[in-house]
Amino acid sequence: MKIAFYSTKSYDKEYFEKNNKFGHEFTFFEAPLNKNTANLTVGNNAVCVFVNDKLDEETISKLSENNIKLIVLRCAGFNNVDLKATEKFGLKVYRVPAYSPHAVAEHAVALILTLNRKVHKAYNRIREGNFSLEKLTGFDLYQKTVGVIGTGKIGSIFCDIMRGFGCKIIAYDAFPSPTLSSQGLNYVSLDTLYENSDIISLHCPLTPETHHLINSDSFEKMKKGVMLINTSRGALIHTKDAIIALKHGKLGYLGIDVYEQEEKLFFNDLSEIIIPDDVISRLMTFPNVIITSHQGFFTKEALEQIALTTLKNLTDFENSVENENLVQNLKI
Numbered sequence: 307m308k309i310a311f312y313s314t315k316s317y318d319k320e321y322f323e324k325n326n327k328f329g330h331e332f333t334f335f336e337a338p339l340n341k342n343t344a345n346l347t348v349g350n351n352a353v354c355v356f357v358n359d360k361l362d363e364e365t366i367s368k369l370s371e372n373n374i375k376l377i378v379l380r381c382a383g384f385n386n387v388d389l390k391a392t393e394k395f396g397l398k399v400y401r402v403p404a405y406s407p408h409a410v411a412e413h414a415v416a417l418i419l420t421l422n423r424k425v426h427k428a429y430n431r432i433r434e435g436n437f438s439l440e441k442l443t444g445f446d447l448y449q450k451t452v453g454v455i456g457t458g459k460i461g462s463i464f465c466d467i468m469r470g471f472g473c474k475i476i477a478y479d480a481f482p483s484p485t486l487s488s489q490g491l492n493y494v495s496l497d498t499l500y501e502n503s504d505i506i507s508l509h510c511p512l513t514p515e516t517h518h519l520i521n522s523d524s525f526e527k528m529k530k531g532v533m534l535i536n537t538s539r540g541a542l543i544h545t546k547d548a549i550i551a552l553k554h555g556k557l558g559y560l561g562i563d564v565y566e567q568e569e570k571l572f573f574n575d576l577s578e579i580i581i582p583d584d585v586i587s588r589l590m591t592f593p594n595v596i597i598t599s600h601q602g603f604f605t606k607e608a609l610e611q612i613a614l615t616t617l618k619n620l621t622d623f624e625n626s627v628e629n630e631n632l633v634q635n636l637k638i
């Protein structure tokens with residue numbers, strides 16, 4: 307098949323070319339897919355896209371005009387795709403449901419440890435010959451209560467890791483897992499989770515129900531000084547409310563790998579331009595906030611798996627082989 311890749315980075319090219327044993331033909335574009343770039347697909351049969359490509363109705367209609375039959379996502383989440391429009395124009399959508407849930411869960415833990423033990427500050431201090439410990443005090447994770455929202459593939463691994471630190475785990479999921487429950491996972495209501503957690507980590511998808519799940523009302527219910535970690539999707543958190551909670555000290559630490567307006571910023575080197583986003587600029591000024599640029603997934607193992615699964619999705623579509631990664635077959 308002929309596939310137009312959008313939002314391509316050097317690592318996408320490397321891993322897809324290395325694993326292409328199926329004779330697919332790739333055209334790599336650095337540009338993101340949106341209504342203005344959809345015409346680059348002329349002559350292709352499929353598009354391969356990532357988290358910040360915007361597949362709204364207008365874009366999908368243009369893809370359809372260009373004879374695109376297939377959208378393959380190099381990610382698990384598909385909140386950036388208008389599925390109704392894909393039905394309307396007859397395009398199939400495939401995803402990579404799991405590449406390395408360990409990678410994302412481990413990154414959430416990296417954010418916790420860095421925020422708590424202030425490794426980022428210590429690193430910079432030592433490089434300047436400052437060996438002082440002033441203001442680097444952390445806390446023991448042992449016996450702290452960790453609230454996990456969303457206990458799917460990533461959330462359940464995260465629970466296991468945090469248990470290893472001796473933390474008490476409580477969880478909320480719209481669809482609690484009977485298996486995890488029978489293994490002793492303590493599911494509670496969202497309010498109970500907010501009231502009791504020292505650390506809250508988000509691992510649920512972005513849906514209309516979870517959009518701005520964390521807002522001024524939820525901060526109100528949390529412990530003063532709580533640590534909030536988001537490696538899931540930016541719009542789970544109402545960012546301006548988080549800034550207010552940080553200013554009041556209600557939110558003691560914030561670690562985010564995702565951000566509401568990330569598509570204009572993340573994955574790009576903007577070091578030589580003025581950041582046009584005042585909200586993230588304000589967040590960047592807090593000493594107790596760590597932002598990473600959607601790198602939770604970014605391990606060698608995950609890149610390999612993303613390429614292999616996406617190539618399988620393309621090949622199965624081409625050969626009319628049934629494939630569980632077809633998004634339109636999911637019960638959502």
Ligand code: NAD
Pocket residue numbers: 382383403404407410455456457458459460461478479480481482509510511512513515516537538539563564600601602603604
């Ligand atoms: P998953 O589908 O295995 O698990 C999601 C869990 O959330 C499920 O248990 C589901 O029941 C639960 N859920 C659904 N609606 C909910 C609601 N309203 N409230 C609470 N829980 C709800 O997904 P996963 O593979 O564990 O991924 C979780 C999220 O992580 C993805 O949706 C994606 O947004 C994000 N992600 C981020 C990165 C990254 O690089 N930072 C990489 C991969 C995935």
